[in-house]
Amino acid sequence: MKTWQDKDSSLYMGLPFMEIEGEYIPFPCVAEVKLDGEFQYVIKKHGKLYLANKPEHGRIRTDMPALGSIDIPDDSVLLGELVWGAGSNFYDFMRHKLEPDLNLAIFGCLRYDGEDIWQTHNYIDTRKLLEEQTFWNSNVAIAPRMVCRSQDELDRYFQKVVSQGFEGIVIKDPLAKYTNGVTGRWAKRKYTADSDLVIIGFQSGSKKAKTLSIWVGHMVDGKIEPLTHVGGGFGVNTVTKESMLKILEGMVTGKTGDDYHVEPRIVVTVKHYGAIRNADGSVSSLRHPQFKCIRLDKTAEQIDTIV
Secondary structure: OEEEEOOOOHHHOOOOOEEEOOOOOOOOEEEEEEOOOEEEEEEEEOOEEEEEOOOOOOEEEEOOHHHHHOOOOOOEEEEEEEEOOOOOOHHHHHHHOOOOOOEEEEEEEEEEOOEOHHHOOEHHHHHHHHHOOOOOOOOEEEOOEEEEOOHHHHHHHHHHHHHOOOOEEEEEOOOOEOOOEEEOOEEEEEOOEEEEEEEEEEEOHHHOHHHOEEEEEEEEOOEEEEEEEEOEOOOOOOOOHHHHHHHHHOOEEEEEOOEEEEOOOOEEEEEEOOEEEOOOOOEEEEOOOEEEEEOOOOOHHHOOOOO
8 A cells, every 4th residue: 555645735725624513413314323443535636546634644545455446537535434344443443554455434525526516515415426326345335324303313323333333423414515624513422431440450661650551351240351451531530640550569460461460459430432342242442441530439349341
């Protein structure tokens, strides 16, 4: 996969980028699955296809296998998300983002055959244009969506999406056009939860506090099972990385690789955005976990099970 950096590339000229900060969403609305990868412009210019992420990063790619199947007129720009697999796990994407075998989920179109349709087409018209394309295959797919006619339908679809391991949904006004800058007619809805977990170890380069991440476990069939590392959130509720490291250093029972093992006694609340799942549906980790506080009122036997 050929990649280069060019924040000032002419490929970005005239392309809008929407900041999703929704406030009012009318019903019926459209709920699209929020895929966890990297935003992309899919650009065809002078007969050649490019993938370009946000202009602030300026990463431009060519020669990806998925690009070879996108047959659109010259001077066209699609909107998509570059993902690994089904697009439910950003950590998998980060591990594989330099490989060519990535997938594309297309959710919009800015320009088609030289016409800036983002200024003239609403969501319904744009979606119809996308559905008429013939390049859809196992590597290039249109973003999954559902039309929701009530808050109840929206809530149920959101729960279904989250249960499948995705981060959440993007809610769209069907009559809204794509807007450059902040819009009040698209909104993100992410799953958030607080879970009580027990510290089973930690990582810290040469035991330096600034690099500390705690290793937490949850309860599975009566046993504590490793879950994820948590490195963010410290210092908000007075518990700093320095104070946490001093506590954990006196509890070390062994070491495996970069992980120090500790006695599973300290229960902490971790804020997160849902479970990351294996292919079989089992829980492998948490999405964007953040330390919240220590629970002095709970024991390791009372920690949560992430399902």
